Amino acid sequence: MMFTGIMVKRNASVKSIAIAGMALLFVVNWMELKGTKLFNFDVSGFMSFGSFSLLFIAIALFSTLLYFLVSGNEMQKVGRYYSDYFALIFFITCGVILVSSFKSLLILFLGIEIITIPLYILAGADKKNLKSNEASLKYLLMGSFSTGIMLMGIALIYGSQGTFDTDKMKFVIEGGKTSNLQIAGMMLLLFSMAFKASVAPFHFWTPDVYDGAPTVFTSYMATVVKAAVFIGFIRLFENVFGTLSATWQLWIAVMIVATLFIGNITATFQQSVKRMLAYSSIAQAGFMLFAVYATNEAAIEGLLLYAAAYSLATIGVFAVVAKMNDYSFEGFNGLAKHQPLMALTTTICLLSLAGIPLTLGFLGKFYMLKAAVMTGKYLWLVIFAVMMAAVSAYYYFRVIQAMYFKEGPDNSTGATQLEKYTLVAICVIIVILGIFPNLLLNHLYF
Amino acid sequence: MIALLLILVPLLSGLATFFIKEEGAAKAWSLFAAIATFAVAILGVAVFNGSQHLAFQTEWMGNLGSSFSIKADAMGMMLCMLTAISFPIIFVATWNTSYKKPNNFFGLMLLTQAGLMGVFLAMDALLFYFFWELALIPVYFLCSQWGGERRIAVTFKFFVYTFLGSLLMLVGLIYIWSKTGSFDIASFYAAGLGFKDQQWLFWLLFVAFAIKMPIFPFHTWQPDTYEQSPTAVTMVLSAIMVKMGVLGLLRWLLPVLPVGSLVLGDNPSTLAVIGIVYASIIAFRQNDMKRLIAYSSIAHIGLMCLAVFSEQKSAMQGVMIQMFSHGINILGMWIVVEIIERKFGTRKMSDLGGVAQKAPALAVFFFIIAFANIGLPLTNAFIGEFLMLNGVLNSKITAYGVAYAVSAGLAVILSAVYTLRMGRKVFLGVTNELTEKATDITFHEKAALAIIVGAILIVGVYPQPFLDMMSGISDSILKSADAVHLLKK
Numbered sequence: 001m002m003f004t005g006i007m008v009k010r011n012a013s014v015k016s017i018a019i020a021g022m023a024l025l026f027v028v029n030w031m032e033l034k035g036t037k038l039f040n041f042d043v044s045g046f047m048s049f050g051s052f053s054l055l056f057i058a059i060a061l062f063s064t065l066l067y068f069l070v071s072g073n074e075m076q077k078v079g080r081y082y083s084d085y086f087a088l089i090f091f092i093t094c095g096v097i098l099v100s101s102f103k104s105l106l107i108l109f110l111g112i113e114i115i116t117i118p119l120y121i122l123a124g125a126d127k128k129n130l131k132s133n134e135a136s137l138k139y140l141l142m143g144s145f146s147t148g149i150m151l152m153g154i155a156l157i158y159g160s161q162g163t164f165d166t167d168k169m170k171f172v173i174e175g176g177k178t179s180n181l182q183i184a185g186m187m188l189l190l191f192s193m194a195f196k197a198s199v200a201p202f203h204f205w206t207p208d209v210y211d212g213a214p215t216v217f218t219s220y221m222a223t224v225v226k227a228a229v230f231i232g233f234i235r236l237f238e239n240v241f242g243t244l245s246a247t248w249q250l251w252i253a254v255m256i257v258a259t260l261f262i263g264n265i266t267a268t269f270q271q272s273v274k275r276m277l278a279y280s281s282i283a284q285a286g287f288m289l290f291a292v293y294a295t296n297e298a299a300i301e302g303l304l305l306y307a308a309a310y311s312l313a314t315i316g317v318f319a320v321v322a323k324m325n326d327y328s329f330e331g332f333n334g335l336a337k338h339q340p341l342m343a344l345t346t347t348i349c350l351l352s353l354a355g356i357p358l359t360l361g362f363l364g365k366f367y368m369l370k371a372a373v374m375t376g377k378y379l380w381l382v383i384f385a386v387m388m389a390a391v392s393a394y395y396y397f398r399v400i401q402a403m404y405f406k407e408g409p410d411n412s413t414g415a416t417q418l419e420k421y422t423l424v425a426i427c428v429i430i431v432i433l434g435i436f437p438n439l440l441l442n443h444l445y446f
Numbered sequence: 447m448i449a450l451l452l453i454l455v456p457l458l459s460g461l462a463t464f465f466i467k468e469e470g471a472a473k474a475w476s477l478f479a480a481i482a483t484f485a486v487a488i489l490g491v492a493v494f495n496g497s498q499h500l501a502f503q504t505e506w507m508g509n510l511g512s513s514f515s516i517k518a519d520a521m522g523m524m525l526c527m528l529t530a531i532s533f534p535i536i537f538v539a540t541w542n543t544s545y546k547k548p549n550n551f552f553g554l555m556l557l558t559q560a561g562l563m564g565v566f567l568a569m570d571a572l573l574f575y576f577f578w579e580l581a582l583i584p585v586y587f588l589c590s591q592w593g594g595e596r597r598i599a600v601t602f603k604f605f606v607y608t609f610l611g612s613l614l615m616l617v618g619l620i621y622i623w624s625k626t627g628s629f630d631i632a633s634f635y636a637a638g639l640g641f642k643d644q645q646w647l648f649w650l651l652f653v654a655f656a657i658k659m660p661i662f663p664f665h666t667w668q669p670d671t672y673e674q675s676p677t678a679v680t681m682v683l684s685a686i687m688v689k690m691g692v693l694g695l696l697r698w699l700l701p702v703l704p705v706g707s708l709v710l711g712d713n714p715s716t717l718a719v720i721g722i723v724y725a726s727i728i729a730f731r732q733n734d735m736k737r738l739i740a741y742s743s744i745a746h747i748g749l750m751c752l753a754v755f756s757e758q759k760s761a762m763q764g765v766m767i768q769m770f771s772h773g774i775n776i777l778g779m780w781i782v783v784e785i786i787e788r789k790f791g792t793r794k795m796s797d798l799g800g801v802a803q804k805a806p807a808l809a810v811f812f813f814i815i816a817f818a819n820i821g822l823p824l825t826n827a828f829i830g831e832f833l834m835l836n837g838v839l840n841s842k843i844t845a846y847g848v849a850y851a852v853s854a855g856l857a858v859i860l861s862a863v864y865t866l867r868m869g870r871k872v873f874l875g876v877t878n879e880l881t882e883k884a885t886d887i888t889f890h891e892k893a894a895l896a897i898i899v900g901a902i903l904i905v906g907v908y909p910q911p912f913l914d915m916m917s918g919i920s921d922s923i924l925k926s927a928d929a930v931h932l933l934k935k
Contacts, residue, residue, distance in 0.1 A: 386613035
């Protein structure tokens with residue numbers, strides 16, 4: 001349906017074409033969501049486009065569009081292959097679409113691979129930088145390892161079910177017992193998805209890769225890609241393994257605790273904002289995992305809100321980080337004086353990440369907590385999560401403190417008008433959806 | 447409409463203030479906005495006091511069972527009145543203090559006011575939580591930007607503390623919501639939660655309110671924050687913001703979790719008594735005037751908490767009157783401290799002395815306010831403290847009412863000791879080279895203090911209208927909180 005992503009342009013106006021292409025994709029997708037079909041390929045055998053996946057795709061495409069607008073110029077700094085970067089991101093977008101609407105396990109696998117292979121390249125795009133090379137290699141090795149595990153899991157499931165189609169799978173046989181083969185396959189899939197979503201204890205690649213990769217690409221990796229993996233995660237565990245929830249729910253609860261704890265506590269001790277954001281993205285993954293844990297209606301809505309909140313805010317923050325010459329907390333000292341607008345937008349994005357009311361981030365967290373409370377089990381998990389959310393306020397506010405209450409030289413390179421407008425637009429969207437989430441959620445049902 | 451205006455006027459004028467770069471204009475504009483809000487509040491009390499004006503409800507996040515529902519009941523109206531009257535006084539009293547980036551300062555002040563109004567008016571749990579946080583964020587920026595030397599670390603502690611508390615409260619609210627399906631306050635009152643649920647929910651909510659008030663042992667942020675904040679913000683924090691916690695207890699804890707409050711009520715009462723005695727003793731040892739008042743405030747708030755959990759009508763009325771009185775009195779104390787600090791550049795009592803000789807008007811005002819702080823008869827605090835102690839003594843739901851009342855009464859005596867000690871050290875005695883060249887206060891400082899002294903005396907001499915106002919709401923809170931009755935059923 002949307003395989004127009006294969007575009008390789010070599011002229012100077014690559015960026016404009018990419019933006020136009022993404023905007024076009026977004027519009028087409030939106031029309032699809034509203035019931036106007038331009039193309040009609042029958043893919044119902046292996047993909048299913050419900051309003052949930054279409055709405056997420058809309059969010060992902062829109063975030064990518066904003067990302068192009070706000071960070072497009074930064075890519076020029078990375079290397080010479082400007083147009084290739086855009087093309088790779090379009091490939092990733094294609095993978096995102098596959099992952100968020102798969103119906104067959106093969107499509108899930110395909111989607112995950114289409115997402116990660118371009119990411120290996122993008123992570124190592126800064127060829128002369130050793131850290132970037134390290135990030136790429138590490139990501140490649142760890143990533144292929146987890147891909148192997150995933151494939152094994154899929155194979156086991158296929159072996160026991162005889163089909164890849166998630167609709168046809170039945171996990172409970174007459175006696176009410178599930179075969180070990182299926183459980184093993186499910187656990188392997190759980191581990192590999194946890195790896196891709198950088199959930200503890202499978203998170204070890206994340207800080208190094210996020211820190212080493214060029215900041216522009218980290219921004220994309222940490223937002224749209226991660227959100228997409230979670231969409232795939234929840235689809236997999238709600239639709240496919242939903243009947244087995246008793247077996248995996250405790251595992252996921254433990255993973256949530258580990259992820260929140262490791263992500264938040266480690267982020268507190270970071271000296272570099274970029275690395276802090278890497279750990280905070282692990283912590284945010286812990287919150288998104290609540291959706292998989294709860295798998296109810298609130299979780300579905302919550303994950304959409306969370307994905308939107310997290311993607312927008314992180315893109316906004318990373319866009320500013322990418323403009324800094326010094327990634328340490330000291331580097332942000334006095335930014336409010338030199339770049340008041342950038343400081344303001346960063347503040348709003350950070351407030352959203354910290355989950356302060358009136359921002360979309362609050363509602364994301366709120367829905368997650370709500371979903372978890374509604375399951376009626378493990379209330380300690382919820383209380384633990386809010387304590388960790390309070391810890392997260394600590395490190396997000398350190399950046400705000402540095403920007404507003406400390407003095408320092410101007411370390412930023414400044415932003416163009418277009419980038420400033422986009423940053424403001426991101427903040428406006430965060431606040432407006434933070435007050436009226438129904439503007440987004442209504443599209444899920446109507 | 448009045449209720450909505452109470453929030454909208456400060457909110458919109460606060461946002462507008464950010465664009466007024468010139469200092470004088472920003473000051474004048476924010477004072478004007480504060481007075482306008484005050485006028486709205488007066489209208490709400492005197493003219494448009496029907497329920498159609500004081501309540502407002504509109505659709506908001508319907509699928510969550512939450513609506514934008516605000517209503518000014520007697521308690522809410524009284525606290526809004528306190529907020530509305532405090533801000534003009536604060537602006538006038540600190541008129542001569544100049545700030546860097548005045549537009550941001552006054553803008554954030556007005557936003558704080560909007561948040562506070564919202565907390566006092568919200569009749570929907572989610573909305574309440576929204577405003578609860580919204581009142582905090584501008585204060586965070588105010589303290590960190592314009593405060594004293596150690597402001598950043600201190601404010602941060604304050605922020606993380608209260609943020610953690612409010613998140614715990616959020617979990618509690620969501621849990622109650624998961625049982626009722628609506629965030630509306632009426633459905634919360636009718637929730638009828640199980641015995642076990644009420645107990646742990648009680649702690650979640652109580653901790654959030656206790657941090658805000660603050661109650662021992664959650665008070666450690668308070669003296670530092672009061673000391674390091676710019677005085678105008680300290681006034682807001684201590685005169686108005688701590689009332690958020692008391693209001694939380696009265697509106698969102700007692701009636702929602704009656705059984706929990708009945709069973710566990712002795713715990714907060716004991717903590718409150720410990721806090722009262724402890725803070726009074728520490729206040730006695732302070733040399734910095736701001737810290738002394740901060741500790742004295744902990745003692746006063748502790749008494750309110752004690753009275754809330756006695757669940758007696760007289761205590762309820764006492765708490766409500768005292769919320770207003772305490773706000774007015776402590777505002778007066780801060781204004782005096784602010785004036786002294788501006789005149790002499792120090793808040794250390796050991797460096798001062800004999801100020802009364804040079805500034806008699808200031809001394810007169812100070813001593814009246816100090817008497818009110820002690821709770822002498824004919825001042826407003828006497829009414830409140832008397833009613834509260836009376837309620838605690840006669841409380842039917844605790845076995846230790848007498849012990850609580852006696853220790854709290856002891857604290858009233860201690861408060862006389864440390865407050866008068868401050869008066870003696872600062873105002874009486876011989877002048878030194880620092881206080882030698884002092885001048886008396888200016889006209890608008892006099893005006894601000896006169897309003898406060900007037901309020902102290904009016905409420906102190908003729909409290910009946912206020913008691914009548916609070917009678918109905920006290921009854922309705924106690925009725926919802928009547929767990930004994932519920933248990934019988």
